[in-house]
Amino acid sequence: MKRILLLICFSILVCACKKNPNHDSLIEPANTKGSLSGILLPLGASANIYATDVQGKIYTASVNTVVGSFQFDQLPAGDYQLSVPPSTIYYPLTNRSVRVLAGQTIGTGPIMLDQVPGAMGSVSGTLLPVGSGTSVTATNKKTGQAFVVIPEKAYGGFNLGLPSGDYTLSFTVAAPLESPDEVSITISGKPVSLGTMNCKPGNSxxxxxxxxxxxxxxxxxxxxxxxxxxxxxxxxxxxxxxxxxxxxxxxxxxxxxxxxxxxxxxxxxxxxxxxxxxxxxxxxLPYNTDVRILSYKMNGLATVRYNPPATFIDGVLKFSVSTSNPPATPESRNSSSTAMVFSLDGITGPGKYNFTGTNVSNMSYTATTSNGYSKTVTNWGVYGPGASAQVEITAIDAAKRTIKGKYAAVLVADKIGTANKSITEGEFYLNY
Structure with a gap:
């Protein structure tokens, strides 16, 4: 019996000693680490950035050379000093403080390194013939780092920014041409111009x-x-x-x-x-004697048109010329157009003739503007006081069916308050 009681007491004691699963000693410790991210500029300024805690422990993060981004993962919460070592191009980063919070990602924003004066320079030139160059490569003689630029197709020019140092420039060109000889240059904070670089003819x-x-x-x-x-x-x-x-x-x-x-x-x-x-x-190139030519100036702006509609029948000369300016961009609705109509009767030969403002003796100019929703039309012509228009027929060749002359006019608008139109230095050579 005593043995049974002893066994029962021992069992109770063991159960009492079992740990409560809800006891604090079994709760997982809180997250004490966080992350730190940012962007280091200028791009390519450094391959790494460093974070130093208050005990002097240093953590390293790689910098993406394409976009400049970096991230420190699982940093113990606390205060850090960010640093970037000095280089021949940029001053070091030494005074950027940041605090990492547990369970959070802290963003530093862009970090811009200051450039050492005179540390950067450039090399420029023109690779000819135009369109022949496919690339220009500058290789640092000390580090082996290569910088590449593609010449402009339109004119063959190139411009490449480079850190100070000694470089070898090499060129690649399209066949059948051969590349120019390599060139050695020294960059010391100033632009270097190579002028014109001519490709070798090769098999061409x-x-x-x-x-x-x-x-x-x-x-x-x-x-x-x-x-x-x-x-x-x-x-x-x-x-x-x-x-x-x-x-x-x-x-x-x-x-x-x-x-x-x-x-x-x-x-x-x-x-x-x-x-x-x-x-x-x-x-x-032979001249096309069948082409019609019309030119004039309005407000100092010269206009030349070829092959405008024109007739010369029974002493009545008629021709017209128009322009159209569609919207400059797909989003824009603004457009404009102009039209000038020339009509003169009673022409018997070379000489000066005045327009009278009738249907068969008038010079008119029409300007139309539109914003896509409404349209404004203004007409000018030989309308009443202040208007004048004259043409001088300088030559008529019945055999070749050509007529040539000069003209000028001051045209009055059909709307009150609208300025007159002055047409000067008008000339025409027309086939009829």
Missing amino acids: GSITGSFNPVASAATIQAIHNLSGTVTSGFIDRYKNTLFFPVLLPGTYTIKTTAYTPYLSPADITAVVTKGNTTDVGMIT
Whole structure:
């Protein structure tokens, strides 16, 4: 019996000694760590950023070189000093304090490093022929770090910002050209200009020539007679010259298109040989005698129109010219248009004639503006006092069916308070 009582007492004692599952000693400790994130600028300023706690322990985070972002994960809550070591380009970061809170991610915002004066420079130049360069690479001779820029396709120019140091510049170009020789430069906080860098011809040749008259040619192309490859040439409208800088050897057909009032010339043939320039001489574009020309100035602005509608029948001359300005952007609704109508009867030959303001003897100008919802139309013409218009017929050729003359006018608006329109230096050459 005593043994049974002893066993019962022992069991009660063991149960009493079992830990309560809700006792504080079994509650998991609270989270005492947090995170820290931010952005380090300028991009590429440093590969790492450091956080030092009050005991002097240092934590390291990598900096994303593309976007500059960084993040410290699982930092013990507390105060930290952020730091970035000095470099030849940027001053160090030494005085940025931040407090990490338990269970939270703290954002520092952008951290901008100050640049050491004179630490950055640049190199610029132009790689010719235009459109031939695919890349320019500057390699630091000491660190091996490479900086790359792509030349502008429109003019071949390039500009590359570089930290101070010694560099080797190399170039890649499109075949069949060969790259210019490598260039050594020193960057010391100032821009370095290389000027013009010319590609080596390699297995290529070129074509040059000129046009007559000035500004008559619109486009020029060289078509390889065997492969059919089409290459567009460059037209210098100031020097009135043409240039095909890179062409594979072979025979080409040269095609030119013209601006009005000129006609496209006949095709010519040119032979290109390796390393040589073929001069096709002067290409003359014939004048189109069938084109109608109308020009005038209004408020100092010159206008030239080709092939306007025109008739000259039984002494009555009529022509009109219009312009249209659609909305500048898809979002804009603003548009405008103008129309000038010229009508004069009683023409018997060369001489001066006055407009009388009738249906068959009037010069009118109409301006229309619209905002997409409403339209405003204003008319000017030979309406009453203050209005005047005169034309001088300088030549009539019945055989060629052409008429030529000059005109000027002061036109009065059909709305009170609207300023007059002054038309000066008007000239026309019309086929009828």
